[in-house]
Amino acid sequence: MIIKRKVLVIISVIVAFVLLGVPTSASASSKTVPAKYRGTFYEYAGHKKWDKLIIRKHSAQISGPGYGEKPFKAKANAKANNHKLAFKTNGRDKQQIFFTLNSKLKDGASSMFPENDFSLATRKIKHKRYKVVRGFQSGYWFDFIKGHKITHRYSGLANGKY
Known part of the structure; x- marks a missing residue:
């Protein structure tokens, strides 16, 4: 009788986990940007001018022609929703690793960051990896190159061949 109760309790615990779901890790947004995403990135805008993207630990900024x-700034402690940094x-x-800096926004058009977000990648330019x-x-896609002002705009149609 006692063995039947123990088996019944074990089965009910297993059924409870199946019905309620096993705890999973959620990919929630963060106010801190991981180190591998940080830096100063440049995109050629033409006529010897560059757009600049600066990503720091608790802020991000985009500026240029x-x-x-x-400059459009996003900070972790900003009051306005479109200026809040929420990395995800x-x-x-x-x-490529896809990420966003305004993950809390429901409408991407209210931010100056690209509507379809960003990706972290590497590319080969003149025999060097950047x-x-x-x-x-x-x-469309367009590349901001880390730490180098290269006078060529790397961009193209986002057809899956990056």
């Missing part, structure tokens, strides 16, 4: 006169990774594909942050917007 393509982004207006004043969205998965991997083709040696770390790049690739932005996606309106069916």
